[in-house]
Amino acid sequence: MSEPRKSIHGQWSSRWAFILAATGSAVGLGNIWKFPYITGENGGGAFVLVYLVCIAIVGIPIMMAEIMLGRRGRQNPINTMGALAREAGQSQLWRLLGWSGVIAGFLILSYYSVIAGWALAYVFRAASGVFIGGTAEGVGKLFSDLTGDPERLLAWHTIFMIMTMIVVARGVRGGLEKAVRFLMPALFVLLLILVGYAMTTDAFAQGMNFLFKPDFSKISGNSILIAMGHAFFTLSLGMGAIMIYGSYVPRDTSIAKTTFLIAGADTLVALLAGMAIFPIVFANGLEPGAGPGLIFKTLPLAFGYMKGGIVIGVLFFILLVFAAWSSSISLIEPAVTWLVENHGMTRMRACAWSGIVTWLMGLGTIFSFNYWSEVKLWGKTFFDLLDYLTANIMLPLGGLFIALFSAWAMSRVASADELNIRNEWGYALWRFLVRFVTPLAVIIVFLNAIGVMK
Numbered sequence: 415m416s417e418p419r420k421s422i423h424g425q426w427s428s429r430w431a432f433i434l435a436a437t438g439s440a441v442g443l444g445n446i447w448k449f450p451y452i453t454g455e456n457g458g459g460a461f462v463l464v465y466l467v468c469i470a471i472v473g474i475p476i477m478m479a480e481i482m483l484g485r486r487g488r489q490n491p492i493n494t495m496g497a498l499a500r501e502a503g504q505s506q507l508w509r510l511l512g513w514s515g516v517i518a519g520f521l522i523l524s525y526y527s528v529i530a531g532w533a534l535a536y537v538f539r540a541a542s543g544v545f546i547g548g549t550a551e552g553v554g555k556l557f558s559d560l561t562g563d564p565e566r567l568l569a570w571h572t573i574f575m576i577m578t579m580i581v582v583a584r585g586v587r588g589g590l591e592k593a594v595r596f597l598m599p600a601l602f603v604l605l606l607i608l609v610g611y612a613m614t615t616d617a618f619a620q621g622m623n624f625l626f627k628p629d630f631s632k633i634s635g636n637s638i639l640i641a642m643g644h645a646f647f648t649l650s651l652g653m654g655a656i657m658i659y660g661s662y663v664p665r666d667t668s669i670a671k672t673t674f675l676i677a678g679a680d681t682l683v684a685l686l687a688g689m690a691i692f693p694i695v696f697a698n699g700l701e702p703g704a705g706p707g708l709i710f711k712t713l714p715l716a717f718g719y720m721k722g723g724i725v726i727g728v729l730f731f732i733l734l735v736f737a738a739w740s741s742s743i744s745l746i747e748p749a750v751t752w753l754v755e756n757h758g759m760t761r762m763r764a765c766a767w768s769g770i771v772t773w774l775m776g777l778g779t780i781f782s783f784n785y786w787s788e789v790k791l792w793g794k795t796f797f798d799l800l801d802y803l804t805a806n807i808m809l810p811l812g813g814l815f816i817a818l819f820s821a822w823a824m825s826r827v828a829s830a831d832e833l834n835i836r837n838e839w840g841y842a843l844w845r846f847l848v849r850f851v852t853p854l855a856v857i858i859v860f861l862n863a864i865g866v867m868k
């Protein structure tokens with residue numbers, strides 16, 4: 415066994431600190447905002463099924479691989495890949511994998527922060543009582559008024575970026591992951607309340623059918639790619655966030671067990687969000703494929719009619735902001751650690767620079783919803799393109815190379831030592847998945863989406 419490295423940024427105080435932080439990273443806008451709207455756009459049940467299969471055979475094995483690489487490398491993803499490649503006698507080109515992660519994190523945060531800004535805006539809207547007795551039309555107009563106003567979007571985006579950079583500047587292992595301990599269960603309870611409300615609408619069965627009854631005629635190569643991309647996005651995989659969190663994990667933590675916990679919690683939150691939202695969609699005659707505004711056009715209707723709707727609405731959006739916050743810090747952490755480790759910057763300076771660049775890039779997303787809403791490339795706005803490029807291309811590619819590295823480039827001895835799975839069969843299954851199944855799945859889905867496999 416080689417001498418275990420230590421991260422210069424220290425370690426998690428315990429196994430639980432890691433689980434909380436990684437769950438904080440995984441559970442975010444991806445589960446509550448993105449999962450329902452892409453499910454709606456891609457026809458429901460069959461899409462959900464493909465997504466669940468991707469979580470099981472691609473997401474979970476890659477999460478284990480990514481934590482393993484991080485813990486063995488103990489540096490930012492670029493240096494970690496460099497160090498591990500050297501250890502395995504491989505080319506330094508593997509550092510590119512780290513690079514693509516750092517860049518993907520930047521790009522994702524630039525739009526993630528704009529959407530988190532919508533959630534922030536909705537905390538105050540919910541508090542003001544404007545949702546009470548609202549109609550689908552009225553609530554829809556409230557949403558388009560917000561996205562149509564670049565100044566307001568910019569203000570909320572700015573506030574959210576400042577919130578993110580303050581936490582990152584203090585070091586990720588500061589306070590936020592402790593807060594996750596209370597906030598995640600609270601979010602869970604609120605989602606249950608919303609599902610309870612959805613049950614009282616007369617479209618609950620219709621909503622459940624939409625979510626869970628697969629109709630494969632509604633699915634295309636492109637929607638399979640979107641489902642797979644989302645499995646990466648929702649578990650924060652393929653860009654080094656989980657790798658960097660893994661670099662602070664103590665040696666005696668079981669990677670397999672923690673991965674199951676994180677992936678399980680993440681999937682449950684997404685499914686609950688879907689169960690809360692689709693009955694409301696159908697009960698109000700809304701379009702499941704309404705796009706990125708879906709939760710903002712549906713949940714306010716529930717808050718407007720249920721008892722205690724103002725309090726529940728305010729709490730819900732506050733928790734959504736926290737969920738986004740604990741994800742956003744992990745999106746920028748790889749870039750910040752890279753600036754600190756390779757460019758000798760202080761953490762403060764590294765945060766200021768990366769925050770400013772991300773904030774500026776966010777303008778593109780803001781304008782996609784107003785000034786540039788008609789500017790399209792391949793039928794997509796700037797925001798759509800950014801989302802497609804990162805979630806559906808960069809993350810799965812990152813994941814593919816993580817799988818290839820851990821199962822082909824790295825020695826069996828090294829991965830067995832680092833994963834330390836007690837059960838022989840468990841390890842063999844993991845290795846089989848990352849060696850063959852995951853890479854093939856990603857490649858087939860890519861080829862299928864570009865229409866090579868008709």
Ligand code: PHE
Binds near residue numbers: 445745
């Ligand atoms: N997993 C987060 C979510 O679901 C988003 C994310 C992606 C965070 C990639 C970090 C890295 O909202």
